[in-house]
Amino acid sequence: MSHREGAGTALQADRPLVLTSDMALLDDLLRLAAAAGVDVEVVPDPATARGLWLDSPLVVVGADAAAGVERAALPRRPGLVIVSSQVADDALLRTGLALGASAVLSLPTDETTLVAHFTDTAESGGRGGSVVCVVGGRGGAGASTLAAALALTAARHRMRVVLVDADPLGGGIELAIGGEAERGLRWSELRSIRGRTSGIALRAALPTCLGMEFVSWDSAAGLGVTPEAMRSLVQAAVRVSDLLVADIPRYVDDVASEVLVRSAATFLVVPAEVRGAAAGRRVLSRVSPLAGNIRAVVRVPGPSGLGADTVAESLGIPLFGELRPDRGLSLALEHGLPPARSGRGPLARLCGHILDDLAPAGAVVQPHTARANAAPVAGASTRLGMAAPLPSSERPAGGAAAGDDAIMPVSSAGGGWTP
Numbered sequence: 001m002s003h004r005e006g007a008g009t010a011l012q013a014d015r016p017l018v019l020t021s022d023m024a025l026l027d028d029l030l031r032l033a034a035a036a037g038v039d040v041e042v043v044p045d046p047a048t049a050r051g052l053w054l055d056s057p058l059v060v061v062g063a064d065a066a067a068g069v070e071r072a073a074l075p076r077r078p079g080l081v082i083v084s085s086q087v088a089d090d091a092l093l094r095t096g097l098a099l100g101a102s103a104v105l106s107l108p109t110d111e112t113t114l115v116a117h118f119t120d121t122a123e124s125g126g127r128g129g130s131v132v133c134v135v136g137g138r139g140g141a142g143a144s145t146l147a148a149a150l151a152l153t154a155a156r157h158r159m160r161v162v163l164v165d166a167d168p169l170g171g172g173i174e175l176a177i178g179g180e181a182e183r184g185l186r187w188s189e190l191r192s193i194r195g196r197t198s199g200i201a202l203r204a205a206l207p208t209c210l211g212m213e214f215v216s217w218d219s220a221a222g223l224g225v226t227p228e229a230m231r232s233l234v235q236a237a238v239r240v241s242d243l244l245v246a247d248i249p250r251y252v253d254d255v256a257s258e259v260l261v262r263s264a265a266t267f268l269v270v271p272a273e274v275r276g277a278a279a280g281r282r283v284l285s286r287v288s289p290l291a292g293n294i295r296a297v298v299r300v301p302g303p304s305g306l307g308a309d310t311v312a313e314s315l316g317i318p319l320f321g322e323l324r325p326d327r328g329l330s331l332a333l334e335h336g337l338p339p340a341r342s343g344r345g346p347l348a349r350l351c352g353h354i355l356d357d358l359a360p361a362g363a364v365v366q367p368h369t370a371r372a373n374a375a376p377v378a379g380a381s382t383r384l385g386m387a388a389p390l391p392s393s394e395r396p397a398g399g400a401a402a403g404d405d406a407i408m409p410v411s412s413a414g415g416g417w418t419p
Helices: 025-034 048-054 063-071 090-101 111-124 143-155 173-177 199-203 227-239 254-260 274-287 308-315 329-335 346-358 380-384
Strands: 017-019 041-043 059-062 080-083 104-105 130-136 161-165 212-215 242-250 265-269 295-298 319-323 407-409
Touching: 017 025, 017 048, 025 059, 025 080, 025 111, 041 048, 048 063, 059 063, 059 173, 063 080, 080 090, 080 111, 104 111, 130 143, 130 227, 130 274, 130 346, 143 161, 143 173, 143 212, 143 242, 143 265, 143 346, 161 173, 161 227, 173 212, 199 227, 227 242, 227 254, 242 254, 242 329, 254 265, 265 274, 265 308, 265 346, 274 295, 274 308, 295 308, 295 380, 308 319, 319 346
Parallel strands: 017 041, 017 059, 059 080, 080 104, 130 242, 130 265, 161 212, 161 242, 265 295, 295 319
Antiparallel strands: 319 407
């Protein structure tokens, strides 16, 4: 625990900031932070807090300091919580509203909620990951291939990645990456999770393949996953990852909606054909009310020579890239060899462009310099309150790199993604 008020002592912006001069309240806040396993920086007044105000992952302001923060005109920021040792009165609630606080909590009633705020910071380092969705305009358009390639490319860049198969009627995302034999929990064990789930325990329990965790379907899962289970999984995963990539079904049910509403970017993969574009418009009508920053990846050539620009224009969304047929890619996928695994070719380059476009707008956090390739650990399932992981077995050996030349990137109009 860090309590640094002395002059000349360096404060650390990667810790939650606690702002209060109420010693009794501070004791409670330090106790709850310790329960969450979090070190905090403590300052007594807004002037001392100014240097850390925007950079700290979480700011907890005591009721005694809230009015001073308002007078100091510190900028509004996310992750601001006001805490009182008694029931908050109307004046404190108005101050919280003026400061843009995400919550005004009263102790001891809201202790559990405050511990959850501290725990979220401990798991995510204060910077949650982002969600990118990929959806096909019609069956066989190549959405699963793009989702798998994007996740693999991000993992190659040492990002912490979770690849989620949200389409129970698809071919199975684990087959696209060759991870069907990997040990870990599938949707059949995860469909019962509810509420707040430990992100650290979740990552430890998921199967790992090619440096990333993934969530996939099995025959036991059926169609029984609920929106609550998807919500719990996504919220937990983004706290402990840099990027979550989701393969979304075309029919966009309530379960898929839980992912789409959290997406920083969504890619609609559409073939360059009249019926494909028409089907894409119907899918888009379901996706657009839920997701922002939707872009087209068009599969070319079409049977009548329809151009990718024309297809994107008919959809009313920007064109991001072209998906070209490639026999080598099809054969590689048939043999369980993942797309873009060599890191070369247009498919890998397009995925790199996606990550580059997201990063300047802050939609994807910077990759970690040291990534833990965590295999499932004993006890992870127990911490999640679920069944034991699946039995371990060897994954089939990969073959030579082939089939990466499937997507031709095109210029992305308008630069990076709009926040």
